[in-house]
Amino acid sequence: RPRMAHVTRGQKDLESLAKNYQKRGNLMRLDKYLKVSRVIKRRSVAKQIADQGRITINDKVAKSASDVVTGDTLVINFGNKTLTLKVLELKDTTKKDEAKGMYEIISEEYKEDFRF
Numbered sequence: 001r002p003r004m005a006h007v008t009r010g011q012k013d014l015e016s017l018a019k020n021y022q023k024r025g026n027l028m029r030l031d032k033y034l035k036v037s038r039v040i041k042r043r044s045v046a047k048q049i050a051d052q053g054r055i056t057i058n059d060k061v062a063k064s065a066s067d068v069v070t071g072d073t074l075v076i077n078f079g080n081k082t083l084t085l086k087v088l089e090l091k092d093t094t095k096k097d098e099a100k101g102m103y104e105i106i107s108e109e110y111k112e113d114f115r116f
Helices: 009-024 030-036 043-051 096-102
Strands: 055-057 073-078 081-087 103-110
Touching: 030 043, 030 096, 096 103
Parallel strands: none
Antiparallel strands: 055 073, 073 081, 081 103
């Protein structure tokens, strides 16, 4: 019998994760991105909204742990308001005035206009 190199399942998983990371570039969790970019003020609120199925990434329903990559299109439903934005940049931390540079607002729609 030929001798085969023994690779554990954990090692294979790590290798495939590394390959996916190299293909996709920088990744960030959805809830963290929304908090750092200041689209949503608190990460816990971002997690709650995402886990309720009110956020999509590139037309796919996303959970809070979903990965965000530069170029992704996010659609966030805030009750009466629907915000569509494009991810321009990923940063672990940012200052308040630099946060708006992390995304571009594509559209902002309201189901009902309560302004008089």
